[in-house]
Structures are given as structure tokens and as C-alpha cells.
Amino acid sequence: MGTEFNKQQFLQAYPAGIEDTYWNRARNRIILNIARRYKLNNILDVGCGRGIVTSYLHKSGLSVIGVDMGSPSSSAKTGCAIYYNTEAGDLPDDIRKQVQAITLFDVIEHIEHPREFLKRLTEQFPNLEYLMITVPARRELWTNFDNYYGHFRRYTLQSVKKEVEDSGFNIIFSRYFFHILYPLIRMNNIFFKNRDIDIKAPEGLFSRMIHKASASLFYSEIFLVPGRVRGSSIVAVCKKTKTT
Numbered sequence: 589m590g591t592e593f594n595k596q597q598f599l600q601a602y603p604a605g606i607e608d609t610y611w612n613r614a615r616n617r618i619i620l621n622i623a624r625r626y627k628l629n630n631i632l633d634v635g636c637g638r639g640i641v642t643s644y645l646h647k648s649g650l651s652v653i654g655v656d657m658g659s660p661s662s663s664a665k666t667g668c669a670i671y672y673n674t675e676a677g678d679l680p681d682d683i684r685k686q687v688q689a690i691t692l693f694d695v696i697e698h699i700e701h702p703r704e705f706l707k708r709l710t711e712q713f714p715n716l717e718y719l720m721i722t723v724p725a726r727r728e729l730w731t732n733f734d735n736y737y738g739h740f741r742r743y744t745l746q747s748v749k750k751e752v753e754d755s756g757f758n759i760i761f762s763r764y765f766f767h768i769l770y771p772l773i774r775m776n777n778i779f780f781k782n783r784d785i786d787i788k789a790p791e792g793l794f795s796r797m798i799h800k801a802s803a804s805l806f807y808s809e810i811f812l813v814p815g816r817v818r819g820s821s822i823v824a825v826c827k828k829t830k831t832t
Contacts, residue, residue, distance in 0.1 A: 602638045605789030608796050611766075613803030615722065616644040618765055618810055618823060619693065623650060626761065626825050628718055630688040634676045634709075635695035642670060652691075655679060677712040689718040694821075696751070697723050697739045706755035710828060719757055719826040723748065725764055729773045729820055732782045745816065748824050757826035763815025766806060770818045 606612060619641060623631075629651050633642045636654030645652045646668040654670035671679060676690075690709055696702040710716055723743045724734070730742055743751075749759050764770075776783060790796045809819075 600786050602640075603787065603789050605791075606638075606787060607640045607643075608790050608799055609787070610799040610802035610806060612640055613800060614766070614806035615693075615821070616641055617803070617807045619691075619720070619722070620645060620648050620650075621810070622761065622823060622825060623691075623720060626718065626720075628689040628691075628720060628825075630686055631691055632676065632679075632683075632687045632689070632713070633691045633693070635692060635698075636670060639670045641691070641693050642668060653683070676709065684713050685715055687713045688715055689720065690716060692719070692721045694722050694724065696721060697734075697741055697743070698737075700740050702751055703755045706752065706757070710756050717828055719752065719828070720824070721748070721752075721826070722821055722823045725820055725822045726770065726818060729770070729777065731773070731777060733785055736785045743822055745822060748822055752824065752826045756829050758829055760825050760827050762822060762824035763810070764817060764819030764822055765810055765815075766821045767809050767813045767817055767819040768806065769820040773820055 607616075623645065631645065631650060631652040633639075633645070633652055633654040634656075636642045636656050637658070639654050642652055642654040653668055655674050655676050656670070656672055657675055659672050677684075690713065696705065699705050706719070709719075724739065725743055727742050727744075730739075734742065741747075745762055745764070748762060752759055773783075790799045813819075
């Protein structure tokens with residue numbers, strides 16, 4: 589579909605050690621918490637990149653495999669299968685029939701027509717029951733970063749709801765997260781306009797400790813801050829609409 593990262597974008601978005609950033613650490617923990625809450629299993633992680641979330645979920649005991657249309661120069665040591673240079677619908681029939689939940693972590697913002705994409709997934713995966721997504725939030729946080737990495741939109745809770753409902757799913761859970769980042773990015777947009785497009789991994793023990801501590805702070809937000817308070821990202825769990 590032409591939305592996959594090229595090799596240069598993979599290098600910039602997924603440098604070695606990127607899994608140790610506060611952003612990935614916190615997001616992994618938030619995703620796992622919610623996936624466990626809704627007992628998601630037999631998961632296909634679509635658009636999994638280097639497999640950072642895929643690996644984390646697998647190591648945490650969930651049944652998960654990954655698929656990505658791109659081809660990173662290196663991938664995380666996931667311990668589970670990841671299919672690169674592959675569209676989800678091109679996976680073998682026996683694999684597709686096993687999938688009960690599809691995860692799309694920061695994927696659908698890269699797709700020009702996400703409703704058609706989501707509807708196609710329901711046709712390609714006959715036993716699909718759940719969809720879990722994360723997306724970048726709030727149009728007012730748009731920067732050159734969104735342009736460079738091929739985003740078509742940033743979402744609100746309302747626009748996520750409409751997107752998935754128009755695609756044959758019902759929202760059963762949604763919230764903003766990364767609340768502290770919202771005012772920080774807003775201030776950056778007011779005073780500086782642009783941000784660095786090269787994502788940097790922490791270097792050295794002290795830097796990794798700072799990122800780890802920051803990740804714990806961002807993770808704690810989901811227990812301390814109401815989900816409707818604006819954040820820089822949204823997470824949602826959706827259930828396939830029953831047809832008669």
C-alpha cells in the first residue's frame with residue numbers, strides 16, 4: 589500500500605537501543621496493562637516495525653506474532669515470528685485463521701484510507717474479535733515530524749470512535765495517554781515550530797536510568813489522570829461488531 593517506512597526512515601525511527609527510551613518503555617507497559625485487562629491473545633501485531641512491542645508482549649506471556657511491509661536493517665530479538673516484506677492479508681491461511689486480535693500500534697495514521705484498510709482486515713481474518721490501536725493525538729500537536737514520517741492525521745477520542753465504528757467495530761475502551769507531553773509539545777510548536785526527526789536512543793547507564801524513571805512517571809499517568817484529559821497519544825480497544 590506504499591505506507592511502509594523506507595530503509596532511511598527505519599534507521600532514523602528505530603536506532604539500536606530505541607526500546608530503552610522512556611516513550612517505548614512507557615508505551616509497552618501501558619499496552620500490556622490494557623491487553624491483559626481485556627484478555628487479548630492470539631495476537632497479530634500489524635506494522636510491527638523492528639518488533640519492539642511484539643517482543644515485549646511475547647516476553648510477557650502473550651501469544652503474538654508480527655508482520656510488517658517494510659524491511660528494517662535489524663530487528664529486535666523477539667523470540668516470536670515476525671514476517672517482513674509482507675502484507676497482513678498475504679499470511680498463510682492457517683496463520684490468519686488463528687488470529688483473534690489485531691494490534692496496530694501507531695499504524696493507521698500512516699494510511700490514507702484507514703476505514704477501507706480496517707474493513708479488509710475483518711475479511712482477511714475470519715476469527716478476528718478484537719482490535720487494539722494506538723495513534724498520535726491532537727491536530728494542534730502536528731509538527732514536521734508528522735510530515736516526515738508520513739502521517740495523514742492526528743486523532744481525537746471522537747475521531748477514533750468514528751473511524752472504528754465506520755469499519756465494523758465498537759469501541760469498548762479508549763483514553764489519551766502521555767499527558768505531560770501534551771503541553772510540552774504545544775509549547776515547542778509555539779516557540780520553535782519544528783522538532784528533531786532523528787529519534788535518539790539513550791546512551792550510557794545514567795541516560796538509561798533517567799529514561800527508565802521517566803517511563804515509570806508516564807506509566808503512572810494512566811492511574812492518576814482521567815483518560816479524557818488531553819495527551820499526545822490515544823489507545824483504544826475495539827470489538828468486532830456482530831453480524832446477523
